[in-house]
Amino acid sequence: MSPLYYAIVIVALCVIIYRSRDRGRYPPSPPKHWLLGNLLDMPRTVDWDKLLAWRNKYGGMTYLSAFGRSVLVLNTAEVIKDLLDKRAKNYSHRPHTVMAGELFGLDKTLVFYDYNDRYRVIRRLTQQVLSPEASRKYQDLQLDVIKLLLDRLRVDPDDFREQCRLAASRMILTITYGLDIKTADSEYIVAAQHTMDTMTEAAMPGAYVVDLIPILKHLPRWFPFTTFHQIGDYGRKLITDLITRPYEHVERCLAAGNAPQSFVSDLLSEPETLEKHGKHSEDLIEDIKWTAGALFAAGVETSFTTMLIFFLLMALHPDVQAKARQEIDSVTGGNRVASLEDRPNLPYLQALLREVARWHVVVPTSLPRRTGEDDIYNGFNIPANTIIVPNIWALSQDVDDPKCFNPDRFLDSGNAQNPYEYIYGFGRRICPGRHVADNFLFLFAANTLSFFNVSSPDRPIKGLKMPSDLAFTPTLVSCPEPFACKIEPRSAAHAETIASIVME
Known part of the structure; x- marks a missing residue:
């Protein structure tokens, strides 16, 4: 045997020994395929059973790796707090996604920015106009949207799904751009829905092989299996059109x-903002334009989905509905619109909304993060550029009898973690629009319960599931599949009140 042969054997043995020792320093992992690693375990859609199984089997962290890419799923509140809050500087970046980021162009949005100076500037500006105090100034706009929703439910309750989408869209469009949208087939709403569906699929980690093997993006368009180029072009055009038209409307x-x-308009009209960052700063204008678009697209889908889950649960739990309505009536008399000023006097309704948020979290895996540098946590290596996936679903199930819908668990703060601490994200990437969304959903729930009874249909309706079927889409934003729901004014007097308040 030649010396070269022995040298190759020694080097190979050293690599094998090193890799076998190094493997033990990473967090617990599902068994790896000899060639594919954990490629088949990478999350392409939401698998609720798998998310729970990983937490139960591997504890606080589940580590996946394939083709030099790594994903770390954070399964417990303790680990999430330690990494995303206490080590936020390293864990607040976004993954470098080829499909959603580069090809769709979402890397221009606040949601997909890395944690850098540009992100911090636009984040501060956003928080400035969406703080808890500032968000209350939108109450009248939100109440106008709620009044129109009540009237549409009175006239056409069978179309409640589209009416909920219209209400969520009107609320976000009005607050974000000052637009007044009154028809369900508005060009903005139709465009937003189609764009959000496309974005949701692209944003799922591992949904496209080009995100797992980025070098594929350099393949020519004529090469087989490169349809991601065409999909990227289509998505970029959708998103650019979606954010440009309403922004230009505000400028006009x-x-x-x-x-x-x-x-x-608040950001563009704020003298301090414009003076500090330059009135004609192209970066500032682009940041505001794309951030508004992200708030619009994400806000509509999550609010709409929560509204549907609320109706679903009210149809399934008439006892909970009656208890909440009794509390609301004791405050409003059952003959006026509830406002944010009524919130402190409605503790059971607030507990009910927390349980709605917990029972089926709208974004079960949150938006993924990325580590900026190598890290060590509890003796485990976490490499730089690891995709971090908060297992929100596991957090929501960490209560007694998680499948049971029970608002009482939140009347005693020690019984369960408040879902508002995890459904809106964590640390320095917590959703800036959460106060606006929270206010709107409170006004929606208080007023629909005040004026309507919600129940399951007496018999199945073709093409729609019954509420008891409990089917949800396994997507980034997990929405109930179309279901039937019976929504009726509580009485003729309540119907007359709705007709009168919408005319105010």
Whole structure:
């Protein structure tokens, strides 16, 4: 045997020994395929059973790796707090996604920015106009949306799904751009829905092989199995059109001096903001434009989904509905619109909304993060550029009898973790629009229960599931599949009150 042969054997043995020792320093992992690693375990859709099984089997962390890419699933509140809150500087980046980020162009949005100076600037500006105090100034706009929703439910309750989407869209469009949308087939709403469906699929980690093997993006368009190029072009055009048209509408209104109050107009009209960052700063304009678009797209889908889950649960739990309604009536008399000022006097309703948020979390795996540098946690190596997936679903199930819908668990704060501490994200990437969304959902729930009874249909309806079927889409934003629901005014007097308040 030649010396070269022995040298190769020694080097190979050293690599094998090193890799076998190194493997033990990573967090617990499902068994790896000899060639594919954990490629087949990578999350492409939401698998609720797998998310729970990983938490139960591997504890606080589950580590996946394939083709040099690594994913770390955080399964417990303790680990999430230690990494995403206490070590936020390293764990607040976003993954470098080829499909959603590069090809769709979402890397221009606040949601997909890395944690850097540009992110911190636009984040501060966003929090400035969406703080808890600032968010209350949108109450009148939100109440107008709620009144129209009540009237549409009175007239056409069978179409409640589209009416919920219209209400969520009107709320976000009005607050973000000052637009007044009154029809369900508005071009903005239709475009937003189609764009969000496309974005949701692209944003799932591992949904496209080009995200797992980024070098594939350099393949020419004529090469087989490169349809991701065409999908990326299509997605980029959808997103660019979605954010550009309403933004230009605000600019025209500002130039004419008749711009309604909105997120965009507040930022563009704020003298301190414009003076500090330059009135004609291209970066600032791009940041505001894309951030508004992200708030619009994400806000509509999550609010709409929560509204549907609320109706679903009220149909299934008439006892809970009656208890909440009794509390609301004791405050409003059952003959006026509930407002944010009523919230402190409605503790059971607030507990009910927390349980709605917990029972089926709208974004079960949150939005993924990325580590900026190598790290060590509890003796385990976490490599740089590891994709971090918070296992929100596991957190939501960490209560007594998790499948039971029980608002009482939140009347005693020691019984369960408040879901508002995890459904809106963590640390320095917590959702800036959470206060606006929370206010809207409170006003929606208080007023629909005040004026309507919600129940299951007497018999199945073709093409729709019964509420008891409990079917949800396994997507980034997990929504109930179309279901039937019976929504009726509580009485003729309540119907008359709805008709009168919408005319105010």
